[in-house]
Amino acid sequence: MSRLWARRRAAGEGAGAWLAAGSVALSLLLLGSLLTLLAVRGLGHFWPASVALVELDDGRQLAGWTVRELPLPESEGRERLYFTGNRDRDGDVWEWLPVARIAAQTYPPELVVLERRRWGTFIGRLVAVEPGPETPGWESETAAPGDTAWARLAARLAALERLREARETLERETIRPLVRRLEADPEDTAARRALAAASERVAHLRAAMDETTLVLESVDGRRFRQPLVEVLAATRPNALSPLGKLVAWGRGLWRFLSEGPRAANSAGGVWPAIFGTVLMVLLMSLLVTPFGVLAAFYLNEVAHQGRLTRLVRIAVRNLAGVPSIVYGVFGLGVFVYGIGGTLDDWFFEDRLPSPTFGTGGLLWASLTLALLTLPVVIVATEEGLARIPAHQREGALALGATRLEMLSRVVLPMAVPAMLTGVILAVARAAGEVAPLMLVGVAKLAPQIPVDGDFPFLHLDRKFMHLGYHVYDSAFHGDDVQAAMPLVFATALLLVLVILVLNLTAIFLRHHVRTRHAALSRQ
Amino acid sequence: MIERFSASLPRTRRRHRRDRLASALITAGGLGVILAVLAIGVFLAVEAIPVLFDDGVSLARVEATLTPLAWGTLKAAFWALLFALPLALGAAMHSALFMSPRLRARLKPTLELMEALPGVVIGFVAGLVLAPWVERHLAGAAALLLALPAGALLAGGLWRWLPAGLRRRLPLAWAGLWLLPWLVALGWGAMALAPWLEGLLFGGDLRAWLAAELGLHYAARNALIVGLAMGFAVLPSVYALAEEALAGVPASLAEGAQALGATRWQALWRVVLPAAAPGVFAAVMIGAGRAVGETMIVLLASGNSALMSLSPLEGMRAMAASIAIELPEATPGSPDYRLLLLAALALFAFTFLVNTLAELVRTRLYRRYRRLGGPR
Secondary structure, X not given: OHHHHHHHHHHOOOHHHHHHHHHHHHHHHHHHHHHHHHHHHHHHOOOOOOOXXXXXXXOOEEEEEEEEEEEOOXXXXXXXXXXXXXXXXXXXXXXXXXXXXXXXXXXXXXXXXXXXXXXXXXXXXXXXXXXXXXXXXXXXXXXXXOHHHHHHHHHXXXXXXXXXXXXXXXXXXXXXXXXXXXXXXXXXXXXXXXXXXXXXXXXXXXXXXXXXXXXXXXXXXXXXXXXXXHEEEEXXXXXXXXXXXXXXXXXXXXXXXXXXXXXXXXXXXXXXXXXXXXXXXXXXXXXXXXXXXXXXXXXXXXXXXXXXHHHXXXXXXXXXXXXXXXXXXXXXXHHHHHHHHHHHHHHOHHHOOOOOOOOOOHHXXXXXXXXXXXHHHHHHHHHHHHHOOHHHHHHHHHOOOOHHHHHHHHHHHHHHHHHHHHHHHHHHHHHHOOHHHHHHOEOOOOOOOOEOOOOOOEOOOOOEOOHHHHHHHHHHOOOOHHHHHHHHHHHHHHHHHHHHHHHHHHHHXXXXXXXXXXXXXXX | OHHHHHHHHHHHHHHHHHHHHHHHHHHHHHHHHHHHHHHHHHHHHHHHOHHHHOOOOOHHHHHHHHXXXXXXXXXXXXXXXXXXXXXXXXXXXXXXXXXXXXXXXXXXXXXXXXXXXXXXXXXHHHHHHHHHHHHHOXXXXXXXXXXXXXXXXXXXXXXXXXXXXXHHHOOHHHHHHHHHHHHHHHHHHHHHHHHHHHHHHHOOOHHHHHHHHHOOOOOOOOHHHXXXXXXXXXXXXXXXXXXXXXXXXXXXXXXXXXXXXXXXXXXXXXXXXXXXXXXXXXXXXXXXXXXXXXXXXXXXXXXXOXXXXXXXXXXXXXXXXXXXXXXXXXXXXXXXXXXXXXXXXXXXXXXHHHHHHHHHHHHHHHHHHHHOOOOO
């Protein structure tokens, strides 16, 4: 008994210690579940889900994939939510079915999934590929459905892609320069003739693209015709091997990263948002780096280290804790309405009352975020400067260097990693901020990206898209949030990954700085 | 020799002139940047304060507009801190005094990464994933809230009775990690038991029971959801500062207490924590500042209806969210615009004061540590 008692006393640390340990575990659990949720739902969306052919007890058939299963609210049993697509035929893309009513569920390999520009996804059977009357050699083969029609569809889709590229090249390389030449000199008859010829070729290409139609059949037997030009991608998920699914998954991921949004941001990709985020952050770091470093050098190296400097330092540090929305208000009031309004009055009077710089835009967003992240850069650089051993400075001065030479040849090179750390942290913070951008220039959908071939190439007055705002907007303002959710997850995952990578870089850099400076002061 | 010296004289003068010029430039630039940053407060004050003395906007209107917003802001911050403080302070105590140094060196950057997660992502998950889920599994969520802390305690109780070999394999220093699967298992168990408990205690429907017995109406996007999400966002910054304060306490204090027979927990609770109290207080203040100003989480997870209710199961509308929604539509110079600017000024003043207070307390604390012969 006494031995047992002794063991308990020796081992006991008290309830508090275990609660404290539990809170560490719980924090890690929260973080882990959030990241897992984002990763699974964000990446899982691109995996081609198997399409089930469901037969109900009353003989009705429908095709789609299971989204989730819940217990029925009022009675026993469960119900399943299917994504069935075909908005143009059914008016809706979702269907709740009680599990008890499902008579049979099969996965026939011939079911196709089409992604269309209008009306979203089609799920059903492909009956035939009909070439238009003008294309000889392609005869309608309604009699032979299945694989041949599928092979034809693939060939036609590839041909369509080639036509589309040809048209884009024509428009970019021939038509647009000609239009510019005509704008400069409306009397240029050669250009006019060339333009007419090019337009005719484009019309020809467009006609060739419009020719093919698909004959589709939904699983409950309704047939209809679908112009091929509206189809963006076609898959047969049930016929794919695991490797094929992996390829399809990679292709879906790539299209998400490289294409623009469709269907009110609830489908398609996020390329303009990636571009806008990166461009805005780049501009911001160009602005914030020199000014932040200048202020840090002033505070740490030049200013008299008295009470006033200490107060200023505390104030700057505290500005890092001021809510970002307040910076947004400042940006709106001072940059957009103040400076932007004045610029419009001076230089863009002819365009008033529609504002050029007097409304939110890329420049004002970058400036606002630069102001927001200045404290971050100042604090990080100052920390780096304070870690440089005093004997380095003293050595330089003792050898006859002036202060400028000491700062630029000794202190600055040693402070570079700290500055980089600060800038990376600033970039990571800026990439995730959404609230100030809502006030100073982010757009739900910006048709033109801010960089193009027209002078002055970089359009600082344009609105832009942003990953974080994209998440907010499609999660909060979409018509069918349920349909947009997978893409919102993917976008959120992308944003989080970018920010995590940036932060990890900053953490490694800072570690590197600390070990190096610790080694220096030991010598 | 003399020739070389005289030849270098103008050069030296030039170098010194350049030096003075550069110093002046750095001074001017640095001061300019600092003034620009500090101009935020000035701008807000100049634009917003006149609204209080303006005839066009009555004081009653200012009050009617801002009171629900201030209420919403404080309510959200309160629930956020209620979630974040126990977790953050517990984690800070554990990692400052009990955790193995190797794990601690990994944990700190991990929680730093957690701090960097954008508010819009947290808000989205809270508002569109967590809120509907909790609405469906209200009893399960409540069971989780109770089961997880109880699980940590239970682990401590069971640990004492483990065989010595296993106890050495699962030391308290690594408990932050090996408790994870235990908590996951317990959470799963709590979720599985919840419907049964709900049937037993609340007649099968916790929401109906809440409405009938306590008169609480349950809104899907409510203060508890906001509190959980914002607590998640605030937790890492509170943790970092509190941990720094606790780890900075000179080791001699805790060692002295332990030499006199205190357990490690007693030394922490009676000696280290009182010594570090100002630092912990500063951490709490900074957390409050962040919770008050966080925009995207309240915007996405609070429902944004300007209610003034005490119930944690109803939504609210916070100042920051209100500014983000309404300011782009307000005409510059109009009373609405100025009222929103006044709200921004209030946010700015509150966070700035709170942070300054925290910073002053912290500086004083570290001076005290130095006097006591700590590492700093």
